[in-house]
Amino acid sequence: MGVKTVDAIPLVRPSLGEQELAAVARVFSSGWPAGQGPSGKALEADLATRYGVTDAVAVSNCGAALHLALLALGVTAGDEVIVADYTFPAPAHAVRYVGATPVFADVRPDTGTVDPRAVADLIGPRTVGVIAVDTLGMPADYDELNALTDRYGLFLVEDAACAIGATYRGRPAGALAPVACLSFHGRKGITSGEGGALLTTDPALAADARLRSSFGIGSIFDQAQIVGLPIPEFTEIGYNYKLSDIAAAILQVQLTRVEELLDRRRLVAAHYGQLLADEELVTLPVVPDDRTHAWQSYLLTLHPDVDRAAIATELRAHGIGCGHGTWASHQQPVYDSSQHCPVSADLARRNIAIPMHAELTPGQVERVAETLRTALHSHTRAGAA
Structure with missing residues (x-):
């Protein structure tokens, strides 16, 4: 007989089951598995309701949401964005995507979240905004951060990638700043394998992000519902950041859990x-x-x-x-x-x-x-x- 191996205990494991499989089967039957279709729209409505925001834009991952947020906020080369230092470096990557400079702010030793005093010390003439991070599921100090960014006329983005279900002073993570970004990666609290969302109280910002997430031409599904032959025009460079309707259907179930x-x-x-x-x-x-x-x-x-x-x-x-x-x-x-x-x-x-x-x-x-x-x-x- 061979030596019995010890059962492995993985660092992470998603909680996916029959409900999620049934949701995927319904998408298969619908004939529209691609992005920005019925399941994607339903997920966005569910997210907007859950977080009490004006709009939610479902995208392929949180990094895409951060990139779209900075584009919609008008960040460009020569700007500086203060970012929380102790984190997966997606926020700093997003700042670099738009040609700006990330400025790293130190964190609290107890929570690992960005220290508002460190942020205040880094604000300079080129600073346009701050990306705070809910570190590994712990919300940052948003009352102080919102007050600080309001005082200096800066934007504040909440990277809530790890924090679905967390709260700060009774409010849900994901609704603690005017713009927030979520992740549905396989190790998060809810998951579709990969995925993300941009949440905002600004309808114009949401419209900008949604358009850019689909190569700059909007939803192909919507265009297919129009009688005739609409031919969209490409008026700006967009990206393929759409979330598939397969993933959206999984997330609709996961949100209920x-x-x-x-x-x-x-x-x-x-x-x-x-x-x-x-x-x-x-x-x-x-x-x-x-x-x-x-x-x-x-x-x-x-x-x-x-x-x-x-x-x-x-x-x-x-x-x-x-x-x-x-x-x-x-x-x-x-x-x-x-x-x-x-x-x-x-x-x-x-x-x-x-x-x-x-x-x-x-x-x-x-x-x-x-x-x-x-x-x-x-x-x-x-x-x-």
Whole structure:
């Protein structure tokens, strides 16, 4: 007999099932699987209602939503946009897409979200706006950020890619700034594999983004409903950022499951908190009283004397997925930045992500915590704790 292998516990796993399959089958039957069709329009209406915004534009991913937002806001070469540093660098990429310069703002050491004081210190004559990030599911300090951008006449974009279901002072992440961008990537709270959306209170901005998302000519589905032979004209350069109706149908189902799936993630987070509360070699996630976390990821901050690479190696050897957390964006070679964001850099060195998704069982959570605790005490310099 062969050696029994330990069941793997993945870092992430989507929660997709029969309801989503049935929704896809209905799209197949409709004959319109492409973008901006009936399912896409229905999803946009659902999103606008859920978030209380004027309009929602469904797109292929959150990076596309960020790009479209900056185009619609008129950002161009010579402008500077302040971006949260401790994040997947999609916001800074979007700034570069339009030829502008990203300026990296350091973050709070407890939440990892952008520090409004750091933003204020970076505002200069070329600054046109700010992109805040709800870091790994934690909303940023939007009352302070909205007040700051209003005072200086700057735009504010909320990158809520990781934060579906989270709240800030009773308001949902995704509705905390005049423009917000969502992600439906496979590791998010709800998913269609890939996907995104732009949410806004400005109808003109939404119309601009929707047009640019379809090569600049609008919905082919809509044009096919017109009697005659309409031939659209290309009056500007657009992009193919449409979300397929297949993905939109999946997301319509997933939207009805946000609370269910988030409740399951909350239980996982609470269980980790109980199991690791007395472990001096890690700092648990901090959630301020005025907001709630979407728990896209569960990040621990390791004691400086812990060997993170060795911890990751040991976890994976036991079939447990893990990750480094996220990036200190200013350190990425592509930006060639001379800035320094010390808090972000420290978090990037010491954070580790352990399994977090709605499919985790209590037994799996306990196995992760036990394996992690053993690894911590095996890979820490003497005298650290």
